[in-house]
Amino acid sequence: MATNVSVSTLAGIGSVQATLPSEREQILEIAAAADVFNAIELSTVDELLAGYFRDPRQSGYNFLSYREAGAVLGFATWGPRSLSERGYDLYWIATRPDAQRRGVARALLLQVEDEVRARGGGWVWVETSSTELYTAARAFYEKCGYSRLAVLEDFYHNGDGLVIYLKRI
Secondary structure, eight states, X not given: OOOOEEEXXXXXXXXXXXXXXXXXXXXXXXXXXXXOOOHHHHHHHHHHHHHHHHOHHHHOOEEEEEEETTEEEEEEEEEEOTTOSSEEEEEEEEEOGGGTTSSHXXXXXXXXXXXXXXXXOOEEEEEEEOSGGGHHHHHHHHHTTOEEEEEEEEEEETTEEEEEEEEEO
């Protein structure tokens, strides 16, 4: 389970902790407000949250929330990579639009990396889209030390490729 980590951002002092059931609606609102996830993906976030709240070990999904002044400003979803001894996936990371570019996503990503290290993990794998809509996300991963491993053109559909990033930690 995530520890309570205090984080100083441009916005103020916040903390990154395990997501609580009472934060479900805020997480779903953040995912929808990101304006990059389709209806199926938004439904999947809700489904993964339900599994996480039941039993994170069994579901294989973990959620972290960035909180500031009692409000959730962002979340990250991550878990062990299937069939890998030391690999972990970062599935989603999203920040409320009015809290972007204030260090929230970076604080979440750093906590995910700390959690992975604490579990004996050696690397974090990220998959994202090659579309223009995800340009900022790709720049963020690269700025945080993630290496672009591959681009699989037209993976999701024509004109939308899969971009794979990795960071050894």
